[in-house]
Amino acid sequence: xxxxxxxxxxxxxxxxxxxxxxxxxxxxxxxxxxxxxxxxxxxxxxxxxxxxxxxxxxxxxxxxxxxxxxxxxxxxxxxxxxxxxxxxxxxxxxxxxxxxxxxxxxxxxxxxxxxxxxxxxxxxxxxxxxxxxxxxxxxxxxxxxxxxxxxxxxxxxxxxxxxxxxxxxxxxxxx
Numbered sequence: 001x002x003x004x005x006x007x008x009x010x011x012x013x014x015x016x017x018x019x020x021x022x023x024x025x026x027x028x029x030x031x032x033x034x035x036x037x038x039x040x041x042x043x044x045x046x047x048x049x050x051x052x053x054x055x056x057x058x059x060x061x062x063x064x065x066x067x068x069x070x071x072x073x074x075x076x077x078x079x080x081x082x083x084x085x086x087x088x089x090x091x092x093x094x095x096x097x098x099x100x101x102x103x104x105x106x107x108x109x110x111x112x113x114x115x116x117x118x119x120x121x122x123x124x125x126x127x128x129x130x131x132x133x134x135x136x137x138x139x140x141x142x143x144x145x146x147x148x149x150x151x152x153x154x155x156x157x158x159x160x161x162x163x164x165x166x167x168x169x170x171x172x173x174x175x
Contacts, residue, residue: 003115003150004036012110012123015149021122025167030155037150038114040079047144050153057155058140062116064105065097072100072108075132075175076118076145092132092175115150118161121170122148132173137161 008014022029032050037043040061051057063075067089077083089097102113109116110123121131137143142155156164165172 002036003038003112005149005151007112008149011106011112011148013148015147015152018119018122018147019154022164025163027160027164027167028157029160031147032153032155034151034153036114037146037153043079043153047153050155051144052142056139056141058134058137058143060118060134060143060145062118062145064100064109064116066100066104067094068096072104072124072127072129073097073132074109074116074118074120074124074129076137077134077175078136081134088175092173111146111148112150115146115148117146117148119145119147119154119164121165121168125168125170130173131165131170132175135174138174 005015034046043059047059059079060076061079065073065075085097089095106112108124108127108129109120111117111120118133121129137158140158142157143161144153144155146152147154
């Protein structure tokens with residue numbers, strides 16, 4: 001199964017349900033539909049169509065990782081930031097990090113590969129997933145991310161993003 005909205009009914013929380021929750025909370029967002037995106041390179045091919053000129057935008061790449069103690073971590077970074085897993089693990093005091101399996105990703109975050117997003121913490125919070133966010137988000141006007149599927153992107157203001165994380169009860173650790 002792919003990570004597009006065609007299969008969202010098989011997720012613990014569908015993209016529609018997530019967006020309805022954001023609406024119920026009064027969270028403003030901009031929804032953009034596009035071809036399924038699996039990589040940063042794919043995203044770069046479509047993001048100009050929905051980016052506002054002159055905005056300080058943060059576009060993310062998201063890593064679902066596990067440490068040696070089998071703890072789960074979701075790390076969201078600026079899409080062009082170079083990542084050395086060994087150095088990142090040392091910086092965060094987590095030791096060696098490795099990518100979690102697709103099965104574990106679905107179990108812990110409720111998404112499939114290609115749709116990993118900070119918004120998956122709607123599921124991750126109940127599975128003791130730790131969330132780390134790039135410090136660049138603190139200076140962004142807008143943050144772009146998938147709403148649990150990879151053929152949609154939403155843009156949230158920095159304050160709206162922080163409000164969502166607060167509503168979810170997610171502690172953000174800045175990296």
